[in-house]
Amino acid sequence: MAKKNKPVAEIPEIEIPEIQLPDIAGFDDGDQEEPMGADAMQEAPKEDLSAVLDGFKERSKRENQRFLDATDSEYWVALCFQTREQKEEFLAKLKLLDLGDKYIDGMEAAKVMGVKLTSRIPEMPKHRPFDREYVDIALDTK
Numbered sequence: 001m002a003k004k005n006k007p008v009a010e011i012p013e014i015e016i017p018e019i020q021l022p023d024i025a026g027f028d029d030g031d032q033e034e035p036m037g038a039d040a041m042q043e044a045p046k047e048d049l050s051a052v053l054d055g056f057k058e059r060s061k062r063e064n065q066r067f068l069d070a071t072d073s074e075y076w077v078a079l080c081f082q083t084r085e086q087k088e089e090f091l092a093k094l095k096l097l098d099l100g101d102k103y104i105d106g107m108e109a110a111k112v113m114g115v116k117l118t119s120r121i122p123e124m125p126k127h128r129p130f131d132r133e134y135v136d137i138a139l140d141t142k
Contacts, residue, residue: 069122077106 081087091097091104099108110117 066123 079087079090081090088097088101091101094109095112096104096109099105099112107117
């Protein structure tokens with residue numbers, strides 16, 4: 001006959017109080033949304049993909065415009081006079097001589113002349129400074 005084990009001690013039932021944990025993730029139980037239905041679960045990825053596709057299309061438009069800005073060669077004008085004196089008189093009378101006598105920044109000339117240009121100003125590329133090591137190699141200073 002097998003011997004029955006006696007419990008060492010009776011474990012009393014303990015009532016565990018409900019604990020209110022702090023909202024560390026930014027969610028409040030009262031703010032929980034209803035679970036998504038099957039239709040909504042299928043539409044959400046489509047909406048996400050549509051937003052991503054729209055982003056790619058917008059980026060493509062900006063890149064196309066940047067390419068056109070970089071390759072457009074019709075952004076300059078040349079004025080010719082019969083003599084150097086005529087050219088310098090013209091520039092002096094328009095108060096442009098301080099900007100140069102051959103190559104003049106059109107935006108600066110417009111400011112001096114009080115012309116307000118309303119057309120689009122393209123975003124100019126940002127130049128990074130030369131790497132010191134590259135400059136040393138180019139100048140053979142080491």
